[in-house]
Amino acid sequence: MARITRRILVAGASALAVAPRVASAQKKYDPGASDTEIKLGHTNPYSGPLSAYGAIGQAIKTYWTMVNAEGGINGRKVTFLTYDDGYSTPKTVELVRKLVEEDQVLAIFQLLGTPTNTAVHKYMNAKKVPQLFVATGASKWGDPKNFPWTMGWQPDYATEAGIYAKHILATVKNPKIAILWQNDDSGKDYVAGFMKGLGKGNEKLVVASVSYEVTDPTVDSQIIQLKNSGANVFFNDAAPKAAAQAIRKAAELGWKPEAFYLANVSASVTSVLKPAGYENSQGIVTAAYLKDPSDKQWEASPDFVQWKAWMAKYNPGANLADAFNVYAYAVSATMREVLKRCGDELTRANVMKQAASMRDLEVPLLLPGIKINTSASDFYPIQSVRLQRFQGETWELFGDVLTNESE
Numbered sequence: 001m002a003r004i005t006r007r008i009l010v011a012g013a014s015a016l017a018v019a020p021r022v023a024s025a026q027k028k029y030d031p032g033a034s035d036t037e038i039k040l041g042h043t044n045p046y047s048g049p050l051s052a053y054g055a056i057g058q059a060i061k062t063y064w065t066m067v068n069a070e071g072g073i074n075g076r077k078v079t080f081l082t083y084d085d086g087y088s089t090p091k092t093v094e095l096v097r098k099l100v101e102e103d104q105v106l107a108i109f110q111l112l113g114t115p116t117n118t119a120v121h122k123y124m125n126a127k128k129v130p131q132l133f134v135a136t137g138a139s140k141w142g143d144p145k146n147f148p149w150t151m152g153w154q155p156d157y158a159t160e161a162g163i164y165a166k167h168i169l170a171t172v173k174n175p176k177i178a179i180l181w182q183n184d185d186s187g188k189d190y191v192a193g194f195m196k197g198l199g200k201g202n203e204k205l206v207v208a209s210v211s212y213e214v215t216d217p218t219v220d221s222q223i224i225q226l227k228n229s230g231a232n233v234f235f236n237d238a239a240p241k242a243a244a245q246a247i248r249k250a251a252e253l254g255w256k257p258e259a260f261y262l263a264n265v266s267a268s269v270t271s272v273l274k275p276a277g278y279e280n281s282q283g284i285v286t287a288a289y290l291k292d293p294s295d296k297q298w299e300a301s302p303d304f305v306q307w308k309a310w311m312a313k314y315n316p317g318a319n320l321a322d323a324f325n326v327y328a329y330a331v332s333a334t335m336r337e338v339l340k341r342c343g344d345e346l347t348r349a350n351v352m353k354q355a356a357s358m359r360d361l362e363v364p365l366l367l368p369g370i371k372i373n374t375s376a377s378d379f380y381p382i383q384s385v386r387l388q389r390f391q392g393e394t395w396e397l398f399g400d401v402l403t404n405e406s407e
Contacts, residue, residue, distance in 0.1 A: 006342045007052055026344060029312035032106025033346035038339060039079045039107045040052055040064075041099030043116065048086035049214050050373035052271040053112055053241040055318060056135065057082050057330030060110060062314040076346075077199070081105060081236035085116060087214065091316075092116040093123070100129055107132050108349055109335055110153075114138045117150075125149045130351050132338070133331050135379070137265070142379040144356070148349075149357055149378045153331050155264070157186060158193025160287045161237070163385060163402050165197030167285070168233055171323045176207045178231035180222055180246055183211040188232070190237040207231050212242060219245050229257040236284075237263045242330045247276035262286045264385075269294050269394065278393050286395070287334050287385040287402075291365045292319045303364035309330060330365040334372060337361065346381045369401045 032039040065078040072078060081103055085092040089390065099105050107130035111117050114136040121140075124131040125147050134141050134151035137160065141152030148279070168175050178196065181187035195203060208229035210222045216254030219242050226234065227250065234257040236246050243266035250257075264287045266272045273281040291298045298304040307329055311320060318325050339346075341354040361372040372381045384403050388395040 002044055009108045017030045027241070028347050028350070030106060030343045030347045030349075036076055038076050038078055038221075038346060039103065039105040039119055040107055040335075041082065041086040041096070041103060041105035042082040042108065042110055043086035043092055043095050043099075044082060044110075044112050048088065049241065050087045050239055052134075052268070053324065054084075055271070055322055055324040056110070056112065056328045059315055059318060060323045060332050063310070063329060063332040066310055066314050068191070071380065073336065074343060078123070078339075080109075085115065087113055089115050089119040093119050096120045097247060100124075100127055106346065106348060108131075110135050110331060112136070114189075115184050117141070118185055121147060121150060126332035128348060130258035130348055130355070132305045132351070132355055133335060134365060135331075136186060137177050138185050139193075140185070140189075144377060144379045149352060151352075151374070151381070153334065153381050155287065155382050155385050156193075156326075157189040157263075158196065158381060159383060159403070160264055160385065161193035161235075162197030163287060163387075164235060164285075165194045167351060167387065168259060168261075169198065169202070173215060175259070176229070176231045176235045177203050177233040177235060178208040178226040178229050178257075179206060179210070179235045180242075181209065181211050182238055183213055186265075187211060187237055194235065198290075201264065212238065214239065214242075216242070220249050223249040223255070223257040224253065227253050232258040232404050233261075234259070235263075236262045236266070238266060240266045244276040247273070247280050251277065260284045264288065267395070268323045270319045271324070273390060280391050282392075284390045285387055286390075288388045288395065288397065289367055289370050289382055289385045290323065291367060292323060292388070293397070294324055296394075307365060315374070326365050329361050333363050333365075334358075334361070337363075367397075367401075 045051055046054040061080055064078045068077045080136050083095045085095055104219045109132050112135035113202055117134045117136055137154045137157040139156045141150055181191050208226050210225050212219045221247050236243055237367040238246055250262050262284050267286045338354045343349050356374050356376050358372050358374045370384045374381050384401050386397050388397045
């Protein structure tokens with residue numbers, strides 16, 4: 001990957017004039033920012049077992065291309081440095097250190113993965129470099145007291161899972177629940193939130209809980225074990241590849257749970273449901289906070305029209321039905337707003353200050369009624385979702401905006 005070199009401006013004689021010096025004195029910069037540039041760093045699994053998420057990194061890259069074509073952020077072009085970490089934590093540590101210490105980025109933006117973000121969590125906070133809007137819903141990213149330089153973006157996994165648990169209790173008679181979960185912090189977060197949502201006394205409703213490793217070639221044996229438990233409810237908390245395998249294997253075994261829940265991180269029609277087979281995915285329920293690109297009800301909404309125009313011009317090789325492209329656009333729009341609010345004070349501290357000062361922010365492609373709110377003590381930007389059910393070849397929303405009020 002080519003190194004992008006920062007432009008260095010050398011002041012000439014005219015720079016000694018009084019007016020420019022006064023204007024310059026009002027500006028504040030940390031490494032990664034200047035009069036002409038803002039550097040953001042990022043790693044993503046463009047290769048490896050979770051390479052389906054590579055679509056997110058590619059879409060974010062093209063988003064900043066659009067921003068720069070439109071004049072940048074307050075006149076400054078955004079340099080987005082993105083590296084492939086293969087979802088390997090040692091590689092993530094190596095690349096994040098390079099981004100911070102060699103490339104000298106202003107902030108790390110949208111670093112993807114729970115274990116990968118965990119591997120650099122303490123480092124980023126010790127260095128006092130923003131680790132912003134991480135691409136993981138683990139609840140640990142909302143701890144401003146102990147980690148004031150790290151903030152999540154999407155609804156946290158525990159909240160999402162708690163909502164599924166409550167929906168099961170409200171809609172399924174005599175539920176017997178089976179859970180497939182990824183054996184890392186993200187999976188543990190989902191399970192903990194789910195159990196909390198069930199509430200005390202209902203733990204016995206979970207008749208099987210089986211984990212898998214991200215490096216496992218298949219989850220066939222896990223699905224056989226879950227089917228044999230006699231469960232009539234299935235909560236599929238797996239990353240895209242494993243999630244698709246689980247749906248397909250359940251169908252092959254003739255296991256048809258009365259209720260089937262899928263983690264939002266694997267709700268992509270293109271990467272999960274199509275490979276699993278549309279016929280095998282009917283009736284699956286997931287949480288949503290973004291507009292689904294396959295849902296025709298959004299076709300005339302201004303933000304969706306704008307998104308499609310961006311896709312056509314800047315990301316033409318990507319699939320319009322892939323929700324990862326919607327996600328990338330919305331989270332990047334949030335970062336754009338934060339940088340815009342920083343004005344000429346492009347310090348790392350001010351970046352975090354602005355990120356922690358968003359009130360009822362409406363971001364393109366968020367579902368109606370869902371807004372971004374943060375404060376110095378609240379690092380969970382999005383805390384509401386709606387439920388949707390897969391029908392035909394698309395998701396269909398149902399019910400009201402929900403939050404998990406068990407906490």
